[in-house]
Amino acid sequence: MQKKAVILANGAFPTHEIPLKELKESKHIICCDGAINKLEKAGLEPFAIIGDLDSLDSELKWKYRDIIYHFSNQDTNDLTKAVEWCIANKFNEIAIVGATGNRDDHMIGNVFLLPQYAKKVRVKMLTSYGMFTPIVRSKNFESYTRQQVSIFSPNRDTLITTANLRYALTNQQLEMMWQGTLNESMGDSFRIEFEGGPLIIYQEY
Amino acid sequence: MQKKAVILANGAFPTHEIPLKELKESKHIICCDGAINKLEKAGLEPFAIIGDLDSLDSELKWKYRDIIYHFSNQDTNDLTKAVEWCIANKFNEIAIVGATGNRDDHMIGNVFLLPQYAKKVRVKMLTSYGMFTPIVRSKNFESYTRQQVSIFSPNRDTLITTANLRYALTNQQLEMMWQGTLNESMGDSFRIEFEGGPLIIYQEY
Structure with missing residues (x-):
């Protein structure tokens, strides 16, 4: 059975209609840490919040206490933590949005992380201009x-x-x-x- | 002797003060093809315009006829043509601006082209968030x-x-x-x- 998640990474919040549509129509938005602030502003509800939560204020921590999943692993970045959470929770299709439009080194790093995810799950990354699909x-x-x-x-x-x-x-x-x-x-x-x-x-x- | 050029690539025109300052203070702005439209809007003068000129209208082609250098080599992109022109014209230090903030595949391609340039000339790429420096x-x-x-x-x-x-x-x-x-x-x-x-x-x- 298809079980699809949309991960909102902590880059620039999507502005292009295609990633925005993915986000708005998703029943399972998985938020990377600080991205929850942008998701709230957009009036959307997270299904889960993943990260080390350094950047969450205490009000948000309390509001979402039942869906916050804390990882302290310093060896992976927030995006990888979110992908691993999705896999552990039986999601078999993932769209990543909000992973670009900010620091360029993060963007390149995130793109080249995709093949690692593709070994385990169907995944694509939607940016303001196009879509990255890793294939194995x-x-x-x-x-x-x-x-x-x-x-x-x-x-x-x-x-x-x-x-x-x-x-x-x-x-x-x-x-x-x-x-x-x-x-x-x-x-x-x-x-x-x-x-x-x-x-x-x-x-x- | 130091002879420095700033290449304006045909991505998003710089908005961050650091690449903008490079551009405004440069005596040698080398424009990639269609980027001349953005340079004109910013009220700055090109030192040279490099490319296949597909995207230049005839008014601009006439206005800048003395400083337009046409390359029809399909095996290199506009940025590489501009860098090669700089090297041929004895520039020994190049700052590239405007090479990001548009299609993500162009951005990645441009970043990974830098080492090829670095074998021949001192070069750096300035984006909206930071600086890429290739080193040999x-x-x-x-x-x-x-x-x-x-x-x-x-x-x-x-x-x-x-x-x-x-x-x-x-x-x-x-x-x-x-x-x-x-x-x-x-x-x-x-x-x-x-x-x-x-x-x-x-x-x-």
Whole structure:
């Protein structure tokens, strides 16, 4: 059975309609720590609040005492704690919003954490401009003609083959992180096949 | 002799005072293609305009006809063309502004292009939140106590040692792109030593 959560990370609160819609229609909003302040301002209710709670004032701590889950693990960041909580609570599909639009190093770190989550759960990250999807096996993507697509290959020796992208890859490695950027879909779907991996696929909205 | 250029990339026009100051005080603003529209709105003068000029209207093409440099190389992006133009014209220090705050895949691609430039020229990228500096050899950084610092290691086998950062590395590899994020300076300088490389250092303002 599909059990879907939306994680609100502690970056900039979503402004684009697509991540906003995910958030507003979700029955299970999982809040990273300080993001609860922004969620309250938006008039939305959290299903759970995860983090070390350093940044929560005592009024909020009391108000949400039944749904606050405290983790003191210093080895993972708030986003990872929230993902792990979702997995432990049997959510099998996760959309992450609010993870960008703030410190650039956090944004890059969060994007490159996605493959680690993808080993355990279906996950995507929705930003103000597009969607990151980490994949651990070959996959077809829904698309539209001329959709801008970028492929990131953290393990540089991964052999990648694409179908229906303008600049085709055939058993090719992306040795540099920028080499798979600026591609484009040729129709209403495209396919990424690979040996090794994982990969991170970005699709502009 | 120091000859410094500021490249205005075609992302979001800078709003933070630090990249804005770089831009306003520069005698050599090198504009990536469509960014000229934003530079004009800000009342600033370009020293050169680089790109394939697809997005320039004919009035601008005429106005700046003497300083427009056209490249039709499809294998590099506009930012790389601008950097190469600077190197060819004997600039030996480059600050890149306006390269973030727009499509997330462009932002990541641009950040991971920096080491390629760093082999040939001193370069840094200034965003709304901090500064990326690619390094090809060990380096001391000016800092301040509690400055947030992240280290990105595109070649995962690079052995890194840090001095005066809160979470010290000693001949360690960063196998995952997020592993070097969320560090912190302990004073008015820190040092990054490494074998292999290159690395990209992020310092929050």
